[in-house]
Amino acid sequence: MRLNRFLAAAGVASRRGADELIAGGRVTVNGKPCRDFHFQPAPTDYVKVDGRLVHQRTPVYILLNKPAGFVCTRRDPNTTDTIYDLLPPKLSSLAYVGRLDAQSEGLLVLTNDGDFAQRLTHPRFKVEKEYEVALDRAATADLAQRLLRGVLLDGKRARAKHVQQISPKRFRIVLEQGINRQIRRMLECFGFHAKKLARIRLGNLRLHDLPRGKWRPLSVQEVGVLSSKTASPARTERSRRRGSFKVARRDSSAFARNDDESR
Incomplete structure (x- = not known):
């Protein structure tokens, strides 16, 4: 650094x-x-x-299962529900990595490590983001191919990296780009509306059984894998010389199983 x-x-x-x-x-x-x-x-x-x-702050990395209806901001005059209402005060200074709009839900990383956050979101590193999407109506036969071919958004070719149809109205879509509201806007270009949209994976990170509205610290291994995949050889060598880091701790490591379907 x-x-x-x-x-x-x-x-x-x-x-x-x-x-x-x-x-x-x-x-x-x-x-x-x-x-x-x-x-x-x-x-x-x-x-x-x-x-x-100057004392360097201890890096903190957490994963939040964001519910729909919560806004990725600290203050919004139009709503009382923000993602920071779901966190203890000691984590209120963390910044989110990759905004989810208010209607979307799922995996959201927060950290005070700005360099780590930048590498997760920069297109150069091509960190995959996987989503589950429920459409307002049954998909046409060519929708998956059209998502892969892409459309122009904000002057850029926006396309999906992988598309898997799991039912007539449900898809799993993998992105590498970071275009604002990309999936919703692409679907709208093809005449569809995303009734539900959830991020279920970011790189190697998954929600597993983390309930909606709850958070957990990322493990040293999880952060290490992401850091190594987004690091240049020189950065990786420096990281080995610098040693380990700390992660946030919860008061309890027990999580209730989320019986709702992943969205």
Whole structure:
């Protein structure tokens, strides 16, 4: 992680503000001024701003099973139900990764690791997102192929990577792109409406038996797999040298089984 990202992740300043601190000579590493924007602090380095030691925040990664009707925002004057109402206050500062609209439900990752979040959502890394979709009417015979061929949305070719029809009105659709409301808008182009839409997978992450409205911490293994799949060789080598990280803890690890069908 470059020095400006390190400072931003620690809450010292925005990334642009961190650049100004570095350029102004206000940042020291192990007692020496550092104006190298490409410098990457090691865990053993002492980074200070204006003489005050900077403590890097412990990365936190959680998975939430978002119910329909909850908005991905901290405050919305048009609704009282946001995803942060489902979390304890200590997790209210986490940022969500990949918005789900209010009507959609399912798997949502939240974290304070901005670099991790960016790599999950950047098209370069092609992290798969799988959804279950229920249509308003039976699909036509060519709908799956049309979804694979794609349509133009916002000047870009929007297409599905994989499409599996599991009943006349139900599909599983895998995306690699991150276009806003992509599945709903593609279906509307073909004359269909998504009555229900749920994200069931992000990369290697799945909901399994996590009930709607509940959250759990990601395991070290889950974060490690995602990080390794979205890391450059140089980043992977640095991660091995830096050691481990911590994940959020729940008060209880027991989850009631969700008997409703996955959506």
